[in-house]
Amino acid sequence: MQTNLADFIKNTREGQEADQILRKCVHCGFCTATCPTYQLLGDELDGPRGRIYLIKQVLEGKPATASTQLHLDRCLTCRNCESTCPSGVQYGRLVDIGRKIVDEQVPRPWGQSIKRKALQELLPRKWLFTPAMKAGQMLRPLLPKSLKNKVPVAQPAGIWPQTAHARKMLLLDGCVQPAMSPNINAATARVLDALGVQLIVAPKAGCCGAIRYHLNQQEDGLDDMRANIDAWWPYVEAGAEAIVMTASGCGATVKEYGHLLAHDAVYAEKAARISALTQDLSEVLPQFKAELTARLAGKARKRIAWHPPCTLQHGQQIRGKVEGLLRSAGVDVQLCADSHLCCGSAGTYSVLQPELSYKLRDNKLRNLLDTGPEMILSANIGCLTHLQSGTEVPVRHWIELVDQALIR
Structure with a gap:
């Protein structure tokens, strides 16, 4: 062109x-x-x-x-x-x-501006979002359907292991996931603990930067990225093996830090190092495949429909790893028709473009449910919440199934 x-x-x-x-x-x-x-x-x-x-x-x-x-x-x-x-x-x-x-x-109408500003200010700030989500969960039966769809049923996180291991990896806790589905990161910590790896959450790490960056508050999004680099850097220097992502949307963004901050003389080199260390959970666990297969033998015999998030299969170009790991453990993994298509969640898209978002969700669920699953599994908090709002079939992060089977 x-x-x-x-x-x-x-x-x-x-x-x-x-x-x-x-x-x-x-x-x-x-x-x-x-x-x-x-x-x-x-x-x-x-x-x-x-x-x-x-x-x-x-x-x-x-x-x-x-x-x-x-x-x-x-x-x-x-x-x-x-x-x-x-x-x-x-x-x-x-x-x-x-x-x-x-x-x-092009100035936006005031209604759009207010909605986008609210998302920019609320979602990345855990200290604001967490109490708001807890209040929403308490009042969930009274909420209108449009809000109830965004507020998952409260669930316990379970125990976070306290054993110190020689092998250590960082974990991005994230901004919305700890409030919406705290069991995901706790389950990840338990599984890796069982495999001899200690997960560490840097106290000052927060939003990956994607929310504000993709809502065109790009400088603030870059500041979120710099804050994470500062929070992680002492652990990187101390020898952390990897930065583990349990939300594929965050992983796709953190892997772009090196590119997005390449112009920043202070952060460019560090950002490139952070991106190089970042791995989706599905890239970490295959190195333990033999041990996991042995431990899970006969314990996870479920028929599941696997929904690969766009940020995993297209953003990070990771395909087949989750399916392969689960199948090796005896899980009956089904991919639905048009599994390459988006479920409609797409970060803040389901709030800003609800009509299109819910059409895509319904199309995706129709195909997923046609596989006859006991459970739908995915790898991104947005997809999980969005899909669960349209079905009674449980929708979970894939690591929760692994964790549940390990403790049986």
Whole structure:
């Protein structure tokens, strides 16, 4: 694709990156064929190729409009298009650049602005979000369905192991997951403890930065990333083997720290080191596959439907690891039709674009339930909560099944 960027963006870091990305696009349309919003809406501008064209126009100097903003807002940033692009177009990075420029040109209606600001301020701050979630859980029977869908039933975390091991790994606790599903991280700690690894949570680590960064509060999102690097660095210097992610959305972001902070002279080198150390839980446990298989033999014989989050299969390009590990332990793992498609959660998308989000959820659940599962498993807190809001079949993080089987 030929480009002629406008002077306001041409010689900037964002402009140079956008130019390189745009030039890789060959208009082939493979991305459109696998885009969830294009499949729902049938509008070229609600597919990656159309959105790339809109972003190109804005970067070349054509004024953005409310329509431009709407088409970019409707993008899930699921990055399915990246998995199917033969040219390696990094669409996720391009859409972040495009959305930022468009939002600078097109003021949002006050209702949208307030909703987005509330999400930016509430979700990343654990000290605000946790009491709000606890209050919501106490009042859950009285909540309207739209709010109840966002408030999972309260569950205990269980015991966090206290044994010290020679092998140590860091764990990102996250901002919303500890309040919404505290058992996920505790279960991870118990499983790794049984395998001789101690998980450490750095007290000052918080939101991975994705929420504010993807809502175009990008500088604040970068500050969240810097704060995590500062919190983790003493443990990295002390020899922590890895930084473990139990939420694939966070993992996809932390693995991008090196890129996102490459321009920061103070943090660039550290950020690259943090990204290199970051591993999704599904990348950590296969090294213990033989021991886990032996320990779990005959204890986890369930039929489950596996929903691979977009941030795992497209963002991090990790496929087959969870399925392989579970199958080796005797779990009957089923992948549903169109397992590559997004469930509609997509971070804050289910709040900002509820109509499209719930259509995608219902489509996904229909396919998952067609496999006849006893349980649906996934690897991201947003997917878990979103899917559970539409079914009575239990929806859990896959590590919870492993933990439950280990303690039997």
